[in-house]
Amino acid sequence: MSILKSIKYPPVTDDDSGSENRIGEHADICTLTFLFQDQMGGLQVRDVSDKIVDVEPVEGAIVVNIGEVMQAWSGKRLRSTNHRVVPPADPEKRRQNRRSVAYFGEANGKIAMRELEFEDGIAECENKSGDHPLTIDEYVAKRLKRYFSHFKDVES
Template sequence: MATTIPLIDFQHYGLHVENTETISDEDLKQLGEEIHEAFRTIGFCYIKNHGISQELVDKAFKISRDFFDLPVDTKTKVKRPIDSNNGWVAPGRESLNPDRPGDLKEAFNFAPSGEKIFPDSDVLEMRKIFDEFFAVCKKMTFRILDVLAVGLKLEDRDFLRQCHQDIGNKNQTTLRSLMYPPLPTDGSILPGQVRCGEHSDYGTVTMLFQDDVGGLEVCNTAGEYIQATPVPGAICVNIGDLMQRWTADKLMATKHRVLIPEDEVRKNKGRQSMAFFIHPDDDCLIKCLDGSDKYQPITALDYLNWRFSLTFKNY
C-alpha cells in the first residue's frame, strides 16, 4: 500500500537533454521501471528535472490570474460552447463527481485544434503564452510516453508516441488553467459541495503544475486519501482511465479530489493549478495492449465524448 507519491528524476531525459540518443539503455530502463511502478501502485508520481522552465510556468499562472480576475460578463463571452472543449468554464458548471453539487472552481480550456476562444483585448498575451506553454508540454509528453513504453515492455518503444502524434490537431489533448477562489462565507456552499469532486482523469496521462497552496488528495489502494503536497519545481503526473483500460488494469487511474480546507487561512486563500490532459489521436483505436480484450475496443474520441457527457451540467 503506497502512502507517499514517488519522486522520479528525469535528469537524463528531460527537455534540457537535446539529443535523446545520449541516454543509456540502463538509465532509460531505470526510469521506465520507476514510472511503471508508480503508476501500478498509486497511479501518481512527481517528476523533477523535467526541463520546463519555471519562468514559463510562472508566466502561464500570472496570465491565467489576470483572466480569472476579469468581470463575469467578459468571461461569459468566451465560455466553453456545448460542441467544443475550448473556453471558460464557470464556477459550479462542472461536477467531476456527479453525486456532488457543482465544483467550487472555474477553468479555462485551450487546445490548438479547437475554436480559438480568447478575450479580445483584456489579456493581450494570453494566447501567445498558452501557445508556448502547450508546445513545451507537448514535447515533455513524448518524453514521458517513451519512458512509459519502456516500463510497459512494449516491443515498439515508439508505440505510445506514435499514438499521440497529432497532438494539437486531430487530438483532444487540452491545456486547462484552474482557479479555486476563496470560499464564500455567506452560507451559500451547498451540502456535499467541494472544490473538486472525487474523480479519475479521462485520458492517457495528465501533467499537473501546482502552486504552493496544496489541497490535492490522492486515493491509495487501501481507499485512503493522502496529501499530494506540492514539490517545488516538480510536475505531478498521473495516468487516466483510458490508459488503465489500455493496459487491461495493469496500471491504475487513481481517484483524486480537492476538498474544502478546514483551516481558515486556506479557506480565505485562492488555489491555482494548470493541467495538461493528454489524449491519444482522435481515431486511435484503444485495444488492450496485452491482447486480452478485457475491454471492448473504442476510439479515443468516442471514449472522451462519453466521459464529457457525464461531467458537464447543462447551461
C-alpha cells in the same frame, strides 16, 4: 485533442464553511494528466486501500495522473486515480486563491485501443465492441454517457 487548462479556485468565505469540495471526486478520462499546483494544498487522492490522502505540494514537482483511457488501454496494469480538491484546513490559506495548471494529454481519437505489449506479456484490453476494439473516441463517448446518463441529450 490535448488541453492545457489554467484553474483558479476562489477563496472560501466564512459563508462557505459547509463546502467540503472545490471539485468533487473524479478520475480523468484522458490518457495522462500533468498537474502543476501552487503551495495552497487541497488536492487529495484515493489510494489503493480506498483511503483519501492529501497530496502535499512540493515546489517544482509535477503530479502525474493516469487517465481512464490509459488504464483501459493497459489492461488495468496502470491505474487511474480518483481525486478531488478540498479547501485547505489552514484558515489563512482558505482566504486565498488556489491556482493550478493541468495538461490533459489525449491520444488520437480515431485509433483503436489495441492491447499494449509489456515485457511479461500482452495486456488484455477490455474495450471491445463485438469483434473489433473500440476507438479512443468510442471509449470516451461510452464513459461520458455513463457519467452523464441523467442528461437526456447525451448521444452514444
